[in-house]
Amino acid sequence: MDKKLSACANPDCGKQLLAVRDAIEVLGGKWRIPIITVLGYYKTRRFKELQTEITGITAKMLSKELKELEANQLVTRTVQDTRPITVIYEITPYGYSSSKIIRELYDWGVAHREKVMK
Amino acid sequence: MDKKLSACANPDCGKQLLAVRDAIEVLGGKWRIPIITVLGYYKTRRFKELQTEITGITAKMLSKELKELEANQLVTRTVQDTRPITVIYEITPYGYSSSKIIRELYDWGVAHREKVMK
DNA sequence: TTAGTCGGTATACTCTAGGAAACCAGTATA
DNA sequence: TATACTGGTTTCCTAGAGTATACCGACTAA
Numbered sequence: 001m002d003k004k005l006s007a008c009a010n011p012d013c014g015k016q017l018l019a020v021r022d023a024i025e026v027l028g029g030k031w032r033i034p035i036i037t038v039l040g041y042y043k044t045r046r047f048k049e050l051q052t053e054i055t056g057i058t059a060k061m062l063s064k065e066l067k068e069l070e071a072n073q074l075v076t077r078t079v080q081d082t083r084p085i086t087v088i089y090e091i092t093p094y095g096y097s098s099s100k101i102i103r104e105l106y107d108w109g110v111a112h113r114e115k116v117m118k
Numbered sequence: 119m120d121k122k123l124s125a126c127a128n129p130d131c132g133k134q135l136l137a138v139r140d141a142i143e144v145l146g147g148k149w150r151i152p153i154i155t156v157l158g159y160y161k162t163r164r165f166k167e168l169q170t171e172i173t174g175i176t177a178k179m180l181s182k183e184l185k186e187l188e189a190n191q192l193v194t195r196t197v198q199d200t201r202p203i204t205v206i207y208e209i210t211p212y213g214y215s216s217s218k219i220i221r222e223l224y225d226w227g228v229a230h231r232e233k234v235m236k
Numbered sequence: 237t238t239a240g241t242c243g244g245t246a247t248a249c250t251c252t253a254g255g256a257a258a259c260c261a262g263t264a265t266a
Numbered sequence: 267t268a269t270a271c272t273g274g275t276t277t278c279c280t281a282g283a284g285t286a287t288a289c290c291g292a293c294t295a296a
Binding site for chain 2: 008009010012013016017018020021022024026033034038041052053054055072073094097098101102104106108109110111112113115116
């Protein structure tokens with residue numbers, strides 16, 4: 001999302017924001033949460049299956065985001081020696097842990113929509 | 119953050135993402151979480167105090183983001199008839215509710231840093 | 237009268253996340 | 267031979283988020 005999320009001048013407050021920045025860096029952007037959500041739902045998916053499921057994402061973005069999620073240990077990538085080759089992406093237990101946050105976002109989003117809409 | 123966060127093709131999964139999108143729209147961007155964090159910490163702050171506390175933010179961005187947070191009922195704005203005029207921004211109970219998510223992000227960010235760093 | 241505070245606006249710019257479309261190698265089927 | 271599927275990569279481009287800087291009116295204290 002953001003390269004540098006500013007800190008508060010106040011040290012306590014500043015430390016808090018540093019950690020929040022880390023979380024946003026891992027989960028931020030347009031496609032990470034959709035990817036994690038889909039993978040959390042199906043547990044494993046192939047590249048093309050993800051692309052079909054996540055409407056609107058381009059191969060470029062999917063490839064890029066999966067790499068970063070892999071680097072952050074939220075998903076694993078396994079090449080299967082079939083013909084044609086298939087690549088299995090699987091959510092890790094750690095990846096599941098992030099869905100706790102996504103669940104929070106979901107609950108809050110639902111409540112917010114109700115509150116603001118009426 | 120993002121104007122349109124895509125949905126999953128799968129309906130269950132898609133509904134979930136719509137609500138998540140709402141939450142991200144309200145809390146996203148570079149400055150909203152810092153503002154809520156600072157306001158959650160101090161409860162009330164004046165415009166200039168916020169600008170001082172949130173290092174790096176410009177008056178334009180602060181003004182713009184406060185307006186949107188006010189529109190979403192996360193903060194209130196009160197003009198006080200002093201000389202010179204002072205404007206008090208205060209976090210609402212509803213604004214506090216969003217800090218539950220921020221807390222989640224914080225906890226996860228701390229754990230993530232520990233996991234990935236070593 | 238000049239400089240300073242407050243809470244902002246207005247204008248013009250930069251920069252980068254993301255999008256569109258073409259292309260790639262390897263294998264298989266018609 | 268050509269077309270299609272797999273899982274991508276490369277290039278070019280744009281919209282919009284965020285930045286920099288100057289400015290505003292109302293007031294006051296020196």
